[in-house]
Amino acid sequence: MPAFHQILETTPRGLYCPAGDFYVDPHYPVDRAVVTHAHTDHARWGCKRYLAAARSEHLLRMRMNDDAEFQFLDYGEAITIGGVRVSFHPAGHMLGSAQVRLELAGKVAVVGGDYKLGTDSTCHPWEPVPCHLFVTETTFGLPVYRWEPQQQTIDAINDWWRVERDAGKCCVLYGYAVGKSQRLIAGLDPSLGTIYTHGAVEKGNEAYRKTGVELPETTFVGSVDRKQDWSGSIVVAVPSAHHTPWMRKFGNVSTAMASGWMAVRGARRRRSVDRGFVMSDHVDWPTLLEAVELCDPEIVWATHGYSSVVARYLQEQGRNAEVIDSRSRADSESDETDSAGNEEDPE
């Protein structure tokens, strides 16, 4: 497909747009980065210039180097860089997450970044963007991954909190600091008790609130007296806090993890938490296929996770699909350990 060569190519540093001379979600510091969302494995620290969706501004400024130059665009607004028309479109993954649409000479490439199709009150829902080239993530690209409606999971989490509260326990709910945690907090029922947060989560909350996302009232754990009685309340924390001395002060706890990996019993057990709630901010198998149908591209580039499985399946369905090595080998290894339940779960 020579027509795409000027729009997008894969390089060791990540996806590169030669016509516009910029990278999309580079793996290393570069001069100019177009960023799909504020997770650190996509928004790489140390670049000189960042271009991103407007609703990710507070999150990005919180996490990126101060000396960087930022430029933000509303969803749907476009600018032209080196003849390439660049615009952002909602990805539904987290606050400010976007698909990057690149258009040159009538050809359209869309980099989906991380995305999901389900309900999430803390961000704009994913929108299909018709294109010729669609770069899709395949983190959960296996038919065993099939999410339930969000409300069902939220209800289950609140039920768990209610039952453990009545048993006099403190609930500790683990989710990735930015994105997952705020989605969880938005679903928690504040009438059940006080919602406390781990520091990293509270920082994320601030950025969300500044952007105008309404969240129930939360209290930073570090801001309250040590002799606090934690029973009946819920603490939203990052997964790496599990089994650390930080946890001791909460006394008798019930722990839970919210993640797509929790769909598999083995992953739930390896986490050694009391409960595993299946809640993901990535596409599951049916919605991944649905997204491809809706965008109906000439070619699909598959990246992250089960890329070779998805590419092979799409090929067998008569689609043009390729695996792109957008990540270095070491990175893809750590992805695999993620599915095995290790800490750095970029969800």
Place this chain on the structure above:
Amino acid sequence: MIRFAELYNRLDSTTKTNEKIAAMVAYYAAADSADAAWATYFLSGNKLRRLVPTKLLRQWAAEEAGIPDWLFDESYHAVGDLAETLAMVVPPGKMEADLSLATWVEELLPIRELDEDKQRDAILDIWRKTPISIGPTNAASMRFVVMKLITGAFRVGVSKRLVTRAIAKQCGLSPDVISHRLMGNWEPTSKFYETLIDPDGPDASASQPYPFCLAHPIDLEAGPEPLGDSTEYFAEWKWDGIRGQLIRREGQTFIWSRGEELMENRWPEIESAAENIPDGCVLDGEILASLPDGEVLPFAQLQRRIARKKVGKKLLSEVPVVFRAFDLLEHEGADIRSETLESRRSKLESLLGEITHPNLRICDLVAGDSWDAWATIRETSRAKNAEGLMLKRKDGLYDVGRVRGTWWKWKIAPHTIDAVLIYAQKGHGKRASLFTDYTFALWDGDTLVPIAKAYSGLDDKEIRKVDQFVRKNTNDTFGPVRSVTPELVMEIAFEGLQRSTRHKSGIATRFPRIVRWRHDKQAKDANQLSDLLDLLPPD
């Protein structure tokens, strides 16, 4: 069935004994006796014989999910559990009615007899009427449990003792009564369950064994001193054989293994020796390979007998066996388990004193007037093909493991050796995505010769570290096996060693396990194969 699936989830998601018991008590309180009977059947580790060949289940699941076979395989590889993959890969069905556990089993059992087309219809019907997960449990539950039953792989982390305690707690009878009634063979019917929890229930049938009294290990560092005064104990050799219960009732003989298997026609010479015992006797003892003069043969010899369902003449003469009785549980038709060991032992001595038979002997006491004396004797265990000594309180009742400290096993230290990790393979079930199965090797000159496979002994953190090591240091792959750079050294313990022509090293190891990771050693510091050969018992 939802309730049973919820019970499964509750048992599966906690490691706390009290929570497990509470979950079972709640289940039994709500279940009718037909469901309770089947629940007891499955919770105590029984399975349905596989209903449908696995190959067909995989094929039908892929068809129903609209995916090619290779994609089913990829999914199975990622999930690591067949029943779970079968439950998750097929799109969710619609549940019309929540049938009871007993009804489910009644519907499942006839599937085995159907022809292939009808089996397919039945399995598709099951998928179409089961959601993947139900309500707030938010986990692969009911369909998963059904798939576990169909594949004959249902297993849940409770011991039979825990199930016994839960039933006892629910019905208000003593755990001893429930435990005894649950021994041996029974059919999971509502009638059985009603009898099980009936306060005025009838006593055991002729074949019914008693629960086995188990021994606790003595900490090898601390030794037996913490047990108190040595004169309060009897010592016996701890033989390495098969624990058995020999029942003589109503003119019949029954021999049970500790796994509650009725061993019929396996030990004909013991059965015929048992005809000399009067009715109404139950003996506890060890089945050993032993020469007529009483010399005990290595376990490897007994293994030749274990391997055979039917024993031929040649084997009978080459490997004779003996039942070494060390306890008497029933005498003259009365349960004497609540008498002291001293009293039971004297009854056993007078009972067997009247019978002299090479295939049925009493297990002699080992004389010793102090812990030190026994410690010296214990050192000679290996030469006698014993595993160490048993220490038993003279005033102890025949206890079923509730009170710690009536029986102690004082084993000799296992053989250990420092070996190098050379191959790794992914585990199964909950460890399906981690490299947890290792092959270890010793030096023979400058080559490493594999000597043992070991799966257990590391904690989760160490397993993850090894897993990362394997991923970064793979040199070659043979199917699922990765050959890694020989760097990691671990101390491996074995219960026993024997010569083997089937093994490259010339040695077969028994119960190899990892004692610890020797971070202080490099591959070159590991042991030589000759060190292991030195540990072999003399021929």
